[in-house]
Amino acid sequence: MKQYLDLMRHVRDQGCEKSDRTGTGTKSVFGYQMRFDLSEGFPLVTTKKCHLKSIVHELLWFLNGDTNTAYLKENGVSIWDEWASEEGDLGPVYGYQWRSWPAPNGESIDQISQLIDMIKRKPDSRRLIISAWNPADLPDESMSPQDNVKEGRMALAPCHTMFQFYVAEGKLSCQLYQRSADIFLGVPFNIASYALLTMMIAQVCDLEPGDFVHTFGDAHLYSNHAEQVDLQLQRTPKTLPSIKINSQVKDIFAFRFEDFELQNYDPDPHIPAPVAI
Ligand SMILES: Nc1nc(=O)c2c([nH]1)NC[C@@H]1CN(c3ccc(C(=O)N[C@@H](CCC(=O)O)C(=O)O)cc3)CN21
Numbered sequence: 365m366k367q368y369l370d371l372m373r374h375v376r377d378q379g380c381e382k383s384d385r386t387g388t389g390t391k392s393v394f395g396y397q398m399r400f401d402l403s404e405g406f407p408l409v410t411t412k413k414c415h416l417k418s419i420v421h422e423l424l425w426f427l428n429g430d431t432n433t434a435y436l437k438e439n440g441v442s443i444w445d446e447w448a449s450e451e452g453d454l455g456p457v458y459g460y461q462w463r464s465w466p467a468p469n470g471e472s473i474d475q476i477s478q479l480i481d482m483i484k485r486k487p488d489s490r491r492l493i494i495s496a497w498n499p500a501d502l503p504d505e506s507m508s509p510q511d512n513v514k515e516g517r518m519a520l521a522p523c524h525t526m527f528q529f530y531v532a533e534g535k536l537s538c539q540l541y542q543r544s545a546d547i548f549l550g551v552p553f554n555i556a557s558y559a560l561l562t563m564m565i566a567q568v569c570d571l572e573p574g575d576f577v578h579t580f581g582d583a584h585l586y587s588n589h590a591e592q593v594d595l596q597l598q599r600t601p602k603t604l605p606s607i608k609i610n611s612q613v614k615d616i617f618a619f620r621f622e623d624f625e626l627q628n629y630d631p632d633p634h635i636p637a638p639v640a641i
């Protein structure tokens with residue numbers, strides 16, 4: 365994962381000091397791109413141990429259209445707890461926009477089903493896009509996540525805002541535009557999650573996985589992650605692991621946690637860090 369360490373080093377050494385919504389303070393750059401060829405291995409960061417379990421459950425939860433943390437909690441995943449209401453609600457976040465974007469006629473749009481159908485029928489299309497950025501549902505930045513949820517808004521504005529697919533030579537590639545990126549905590553999750561989603565969609569569309577292209581808006585290192593970043597940058601990346609996916613599954617909504625097996629993952633020890641809320 366040289367690409368990831370290069371991003372981290374670039375922002376540490378070249379980033380501008382910038383204040384932010386959480387009051388923590390960051391070093392930040394605007395605009396950056398990484399590319400992962402998915403045939404070279406599964407892009408899970410090896411220079412600290414990452415919890416694939418949380419990543420897989422979060423992705424299945426998005427695909428299910430779920431926006432309540434109950435499913436995550438039942439499976440021991442707590443990464444969304446700080447933003448949820450007492451009842452576990454997060455408002456109309458990713459799962460809602462992906463599967464039930466509200467249409468003006470009162471119906472809802474299942475963007476994922478439409479995408480799979482389009483990839484199968486019109487693989488050359490240049491409109492293979494999913495958007496989570498629904499301006500009507502964005503939170504009020506001056507209110508807490510929980511107060512936004514009470515008002516029917518998203519707890520947090522989508523960070524992975526839109527992604528596009530591309531089919532050429534039998535391979536499926538995906539590019540994500542991430543408007544805001546917590547490089548130390550969020551980005552390892554985001555890379556693995558979109559790489560896995562690309563592999564899953566490739567499988568159900570009878571394509572091979574191509575590249576995952578990760579494009580950033582504001583890519584930042586929080587000031588209270590500085591020691592963790594220095595430690596991680598002293599480590600040398602190891603060979604990438606691979607992921608075995610149950611090849612029987614041909615329906616994007618039929619994947620279960622048990623259908624994924626991580627192989628040959630030999631990371632350096634975990635590096636704990638506080639999350640900015
Ligand atoms: N500041 C911030 N960074 C994020 O990455 C982030 C948010 N906020 N808000 C919404 C989601 C939640 N995400 C999170 C939240 C926490 C961790 C985290 O604490 N990770 C630890 C433990 C992982 C685990 O429990 O599995 C880590 O070491 O990776 C990661 C992603 C990504 N997003």
Ligand SMILES: O=c1ccn([C@H]2C[C@H](O)[C@@H](COP(=O)(O)O)O2)c(=O)[nH]1
Nearest residue numbers: 385521523524544545546550551554
């Ligand atoms: O998937 C995610 C979700 C969130 N983040 C980070 C990026 C920012 O540090 C915060 C969100 O704060 P905003 O003020 O709304 O930008 O969460 C991430 O990296 N990946």
